[in-house]
Amino acid sequence: MQSPNADPEEILHFSSLAETWWQEDGPCRSLHDINPCRVDYIMGHGRLEGLRVADIGCGGGILSESMRHAGAEVCGIDASEDLIAVAKAHARSNVLDVRYEIMTSTELAQQEAATFDRVACMELIEHVPDPVALLSDCARLLKPGGKLFLSTLNRSPKAYLFAILAAEYLLKVVPIGTHNYADFIRPSELADMGRQCGLDMTDISGMAYNPVSRRARPSSSVLVNYMATFVTSVDV
Numbered sequence: 683m684q685s686p687n688a689d690p691e692e693i694l695h696f697s698s699l700a701e702t703w704w705q706e707d708g709p710c711r712s713l714h715d716i717n718p719c720r721v722d723y724i725m726g727h728g729r730l731e732g733l734r735v736a737d738i739g740c741g742g743g744i745l746s747e748s749m750r751h752a753g754a755e756v757c758g759i760d761a762s763e764d765l766i767a768v769a770k771a772h773a774r775s776n777v778l779d780v781r782y783e784i785m786t787s788t789e790l791a792q793q794e795a796a797t798f799d800r801v802a803c804m805e806l807i808e809h810v811p812d813p814v815a816l817l818s819d820c821a822r823l824l825k826p827g828g829k830l831f832l833s834t835l836n837r838s839p840k841a842y843l844f845a846i847l848a849a850e851y852l853l854k855v856v857p858i859g860t861h862n863y864a865d866f867i868r869p870s871e872l873a874d875m876g877r878q879c880g881l882d883m884t885d886i887s888g889m890a891y892n893p894v895s896r897r898a899r900p901s902s903s904v905l906v907n908y909m910a911t912f913v914t915s916v917d918v
Contacts, residue, residue, distance in 0.1 A: 703742030739806030743769030837866035
């Protein structure tokens with residue numbers, strides 16, 4: 683049996699944050715802070731109302747719930763049983779109809795290939811053993827004409843300074859050990875990975891996060907955080 687594209691240590695790390703996932707001033711506060719920017723980026727590429735959307739690596743459901751509020755039919759998946767339990771509980775408490783499943787992208791792609799209008803894969807690709815396999819799964823999930831939205835961190839000195847040294851050790855806005863610099867991905871590398879999976883990158887935008895004001899905004903610089911849009915090559 684093929685091993686799932688998931689790192690047990692990564693799952694354990696993020697599962698340890700489950701109980702505090704929805705605390706806006708807790709260890710996951712940066713996810714809450716950047717979420718409006720992520721949602722604006724996705725919705726800037728077309729409406730979500732009435733569309734079927736997969737949130738790959740949904741964690742406790744912060745992005746999933748926002749996309750459901752925007753009118754999408756959302757399926758959020760994560761390899762962490764603890765995080766899916768938190769996501770389900772939070773959706774129930776807010777009377778939100780979001781489908782959550784404990785599974786990997788490979789399992790979802792095997793079961794529901796070509797059934798999603800949009801796929802979101804945010805802050806996940808730098809945490810999996812095989813980034814190309816993850817992109818391939820995302821491509822398989824898309825309907826013809828669908829779009830993949832992905833965010834990650836650039837492997838640059840500035841990203842090491844801001845995303846690891848400053849964010850984890852100095853300001854402590856991200857739990858220590860969240861990121862491994864060697865796993866960061868340059869935009870050119872991500873575009874090449876996408877092409878290997880039949881995906882073309884059609885847009886890229888930096889995301890600037892200010893930990894003092896706790897706001898994120900689009901940026902012309904992709905040296906630290908960035909978001910990208912992909913479509914299947916045949917649809918370009």
